[in-house]
Amino acid sequence: MTRHPRPDVAQTITDLILSKIETGTAPWLKPWSALSQRPLRHNGVPYAGINVFFLWAVAESRGFSSPYWMTYRQSAELGGQVRKGESGSFSVFYSTAHKTDTDRQTGETSEKTIRFMKWNHVFCADQIDGLPAHYHPAPPDPAAIGALSARAQAFLDAVPIKVIHGGDSAYYSPLVDTVCLPHPWAFHSIEAYFSTRAHEISHGTGHVSRLNRQFGKRFGDDAYAFEELVAGLAQSILCAEYGLPNELHDSHAAYVGHWLALWRGEHNASNREVSIM
Numbered sequence: 001m002t003r004h005p006r007p008d009v010a011q012t013i014t015d016l017i018l019s020k021i022e023t024g025t026a027p028w029l030k031p032w033s034a035l036s037q038r039p040l041r042h043n044g045v046p047y048a049g050i051n052v053f054f055l056w057a058v059a060e061s062r063g064f065s066s067p068y069w070m071t072y073r074q075s076a077e078l079g080g081q082v083r084k085g086e087s088g089s090f091s092v093f094y095s096t097a098h099k100t101d102t103d104r105q106t107g108e109t110s111e112k113t114i115r116f117m118k119w120n121h122v123f124c125a126d127q128i129d130g131l132p133a134h135y136h137p138a139p140p141d142p143a144a145i146g147a148l149s150a151r152a153q154a155f156l157d158a159v160p161i162k163v164i165h166g167g168d169s170a171y172y173s174p175l176v177d178t179v180c181l182p183h184p185w186a187f188h189s190i191e192a193y194f195s196t197r198a199h200e201i202s203h204g205t206g207h208v209s210r211l212n213r214q215f216g217k218r219f220g221d222d223a224y225a226f227e228e229l230v231a232g233l234a235q236s237i238l239c240a241e242y243g244l245p246n247e248l249h250d251s252h253a254a255y256v257g258h259w260l261a262l263w264r265g266e267h268n269a270s271n272r273e274v275s276i277m
Contacts, residue, residue: 038240042070042078051091052237058089059124066125068135075123080131088121152194152242161204170196172203174215179204195235195244202234203227
């Protein structure tokens with residue numbers, strides 16, 4: 001019996017995301033239309049963490065439009081059939097196991113918690129025949145985006161980070177734990193305002209009273225670039241959740257080289273699950 005080597009899932013995910021950044025299409029910054037929502041499991045539950053960005057990248061690379069992904073068995077249970085010759089993608093999840101160790105000298109026992117990554121092969125609904133029609137939804141109507149703004153605003157207003165309006169720049173100040181934004185009417189659309197606000201409040205999650213992330217000391221240093229990467233990822237999740245555009249702004253483009261260095265410098269960078277939603 002031929003044994004196939006176990007795939008290096010972390011490296012596969014990292015390599016694809018790196019390739020998309022290098023070609024200028026980072027999978028959390030491109031303002032797709034049909035791919036504007038989070039990838040969904042077969043039961044409609046959104047994926048979380050690195051799965052969101054990886055499956056976005058796969059879909060963009062292979063021209064998929066359906067947001068639904070499922071295993072071969074799940075597709076069969078729904079009456080579908082994965083088409084011959086189609087190759088699956090990865091979805092990863094994390095689990096824990098408990099191990100009891102006994103000290104040979106003292107006889108004392110201690111319990112260790114081991115965290116590990118597991119993975120499944122999944123297929124996009126676009127690779128499967130015979131699925132119910134709702135697995136192939138029509139592209140969203142751009143005219144309907146404005147109707148979602150009230151829902152987005154209700155979410156953002158509930159975030160306990162102070163927001164003040166005025167001036168001509170958008171930023172978060174960790175010193176006073178405050179987001180500063182131009183007035184909504186200064187943006188080219190109300191959706192762009194909410195998208196920018198989502199980015200800046202994402203910086204606020206790193207405040208010492210919350211996740212206590214290290215903010216950079218100057219523009220362009222590694223900590224500064226990493227913080228922009230975190231905020232960009234968080235913004236993309238929020239925009240996908242609330243149907244808002246998520247565009248690459250000029251200030252973000254300056255960090256692309258730093259993001260490449262950060263991902264290349266750590267083989268398991270993609271394993272850091274971004275559980276924002």
